[in-house]
Amino acid sequence: MLEFSVLGPLTLRRDGRALTVPTVMLRRVLAVLLARSGTPASVDLLIDELWGERPPRSARRTLSAYVSRLRKLLGDDDRVESSPGFYALCPRPGELDAEAFRQLTERAAQAHATGDRPAAAAAMRSALALWRGRAFDGQRDTALVERTAEGLEQLRLSTFEEYIDFKLDAGATGDLVGQLDAMIGEHPYRERLRGQRMLALYRGGNRADALETFRRTHHVLVQDLGVEPAVKLQQLHQRMLAGDPTLASSGVA
Template sequence: MDIDVLGALAVRHNGKSITPTAPKPRQVLAVLALHADQVVPVAALIEELWAGEPPRSARTTLQTYVLQLRSLIAAALGSEPGSAEQRTAKDILITLPGGYRLDTGGGTSDVKEFDRLAGLGYRAADAGDYPRAARQLREALALWTGPAFADVQGGAQLDMEIRRLEESRLCALDQRIEADLRLGRHRELLAELTVLVSRYRTHENLHGQFMLALHRSGRRGEALSVYQRLRSTLVKELGLEPSAAVRRLQRSILMAGPESAAAEISREPLVRVS
């Protein structure tokens, strides 16, 4: 079974989709896929579906959604080559005491692949191998086709997981841009960073990276303007001044050349505020 959640939800068995179109069964599958190969308690599924206000028929309705998912799995199994021991849908979406488990049979997961590639990128960066770090992190980020669980109506569990995954994506993005900066790709980053600082208006790392890329591209005045916009936003929206690291970077740009600014940012990574 192959599971993709970094974008639209897509769960396939034997190459055939088992992702339902109806919102509630889709939500159930999303939670089961999120905790693939683990038991998901019935109570957790009911909480996800009805947010603390379940109908009296909640358990029966949940069983109906599980039956719908098993029907899709059975259809996918119908196209599976025959074997001595034929599996059934109940062998894949398993009922256990107190809950259900989605058995992936060791299939692929885009989240696991993202974590693997991002981990390789982080270790390469720690070792000073910035070409490899940039390459591995770029591959990890390419797995994202949109917001996580983009087409699933989320409850508390899924919303929390979406936030966690987005933070993981931002961390990988931040480190990939850092690697590209260290490789001298300042001008190539300008268009991307222009969009990112507009989207993440209080993210200090991204603003610091944008300032550095602009300054190294000979656009010192624009780099200082980015700092002023960041400071204004932080003070107005959060009641905070920029971090000490960002302030030092601003002073480096004011007082010295690009090399000094680069040394400043490499000595102490910028602190994220988001």
């Protein structure tokens, strides 16, 4: 069985053993094909992604050689399908972590839509656990891979925020702060994350730290972006200052 991992540094395994992709260009070919996973990519697109506006005259022949080397590395010629003018890398079910992540987020959305919040939270937790770092880390030097990675990371961020809301509604507090701090480190201007941190601290009995979170948020936004916090975050701050008793209850933010 092959395992393609892109939710972090690009890695490749066969039967549990790590495989070394030996050259920069071969890793780039693999990354681009995985970014188009299951969808045929035209030779022209691949050449543009690999070499930009000034490809070598031998680009088509060189690309064909890279595909041959990749097939040999994978140990299965059928994994990289070809048709006139196109190539496609087609991982099987369970082999690509990005696809597993998308499926779990879809499962979470379906469970949420039917009111099964525990199942939704469990699916989101499993989806988030697949991540090992930035998507396609170290291989984001082509436009297609960068767009794909950004899309995955936006889905991760929205899934994380929904998961934190679920946990807050369930009464969890202290164990969330460390998780929020890590994500805020990646997205320092994301006000929803900072509001969730404030709420987790406040409900955990750390009102002073919750208010300090707002003060630091205000400073960062004004200093770095020249903007004030959004009205919703300011209102949350005012409610904490006033000791609004409804903030202590789950489902209120």
